[in-house]
Amino acid sequence: MFDGIFSDYTLRIVSLGAALLGITSGALGSFAVLRKQSLLGDSISHAALPGIVLAFMITGSKNSFILLIGAAIAGWIATTFILSIIRNTRITSDGAQGTILSVFFGLGLLLLTYVQSKPNAAQAGLDKYLFGQAAALLPEDIKSSAILGGLSIIIMIIIWKELKLLTFDPDFGQSLGFSSKLIDYLITALIVIAIVTGLQTVGVILMSSMLIAPAAAARQWTNKLGSMVILSSIFGAIAGIFGAVISCIIPNLPTGPSIVLSLTAIVILSLLFAPDRGVISSMIKRYNNRFDFSLQKLLLTLWNLEKKHGGEKRAHDSLTISFTQPGIKNVNTALLALEQKGWVKKDPKGNWLLSEEGRIKAINIEKGETL
């Protein structure tokens, strides 16, 4: 089936475009996430809308290159506003981003509605920038996003050391003489480029998830910055291809939401199943810890019972033991687990008592040692 799909010319273009976009936005998005600027991408992409519509109103052209230059300029202006509000006022960064996002997007919608109310049909298709339409991608679009994306990634690699330093510890980096302001503007410019190249495919509303979701998913699987960036790119590419192809096969399905839903699946899988940081792995760890603690407690109880009986090695039936262990739901399971470790044994009547080894262990636990 997929042979058939990928031999289709449009689909080849679309999946190539979406893959390129996923790689670029996944890589740069890692830094947005680590710098705790997840909302910044959202503000920039929403702010691009008035830029697109204004570019159309001024030039009358629907050439994607011209419209995207409008988007980039508007995105850049919004970013400058946000950064200067953060630096110069008491408004916090989320407040500044939220404000600029809604002001620019509101303006964009206003302009779009105005343009669409005009009788001529020239404006038709501008609304594809809201949710994206990968099927409308042209080979030239792919070429320019390949060049822009490639350049962004090359710049990222060149300033890798500085990016890492100023993301982790901006004060220290600045004390060494690296300008955090310069890096702020550089990484933001790169993010603007990634966003602009994705607007045709994903649209202004959902573009920011192309930056954030792959990075958030990648962080779950690795503790190294380099692997995180690479993995994030791979996730972005996979979701990009998958979503774009689905939206091309099923008519009238906008590309943005399809890609974002594919990304969501990757994020959910990562949140659940990643080793160490995943929900399931930490649940297992917590359960194991709790079980270990209850075993320790049980061992101590048996030891205390023995001490109460003046050191007489008397066996107790599991019911008696369970009365002393209100915290343990199933004393038999715990006893069997201890038996497996060789710390308790059953006498011929089926009652339980400590083994020599178990006694030593219990004494050690009493002294503060853990299993």
Add this chain to the structure above:
Amino acid sequence: MDKNWAIDAEDITIAYHDKPVIWDVDMQVPKGVMMAIIGPNGAGKSTLIKGLLGLIPLTAGDVKVFGESYKKVRKKVGYVPQRTAVDWDFPTTVLDVVLMGTYGRLGWVKRPRKEEIILAHEAIEKVGMSEFANRQISQLSGGQQQRVFLARALTQNAEIYLMDEPFQGVDATTERAIISILKELKNSGKTVIAVHHDLQTVPDYFDWVTLLNVRRIAGGPVKEVFTKENLRKAYGGRISFLEDKSE
């Protein structure tokens, strides 16, 4: 400007918006001393350190380091920020963080090479963290994080070390380890300046002290200025419980 001062700060004022945090502070630090900056919470201790390093703009005043502007002698200054200033869940290792101390010398774009890696390993060994060199930093205890920051500063191979609360939230062993490294630095002629909270250990650890509470209350050799009277001036009524220990 006198080149004998490691740091010569004149009339420094630093304000966040309209609220002055540091007001008209003069501070001269001779070369080779180990100096504590003490004062109550909100006295502007961290702000002063950041102001000296040019991390926050001075509203007024001037700072000279070895008689020069900070920018010119940057490589002679090592910095240990507050441990809590960074996100320790950042995806990187101990070695990688310590290597960052060599970035200043490397400058833009150039990557650390073998020489820098050896330097970083030496610093990690010095702070007793060798077995943790490849450990993910989110797995470190508070004391270990502080050791990592100290190791990073050691790779800077500086003449002056500015440290923001190097003993905050560390265990007793780490505190002893850190203080012995700081004393070693001092003995090799380096100047150490640290924001410090525990008044009881000031006379043991330091030979020079600046008392700060927005303004400079006093500054000089510990024996001369670490007095009941000055402490009361800096801390107001909150000092009573420490009085018998301060002399």
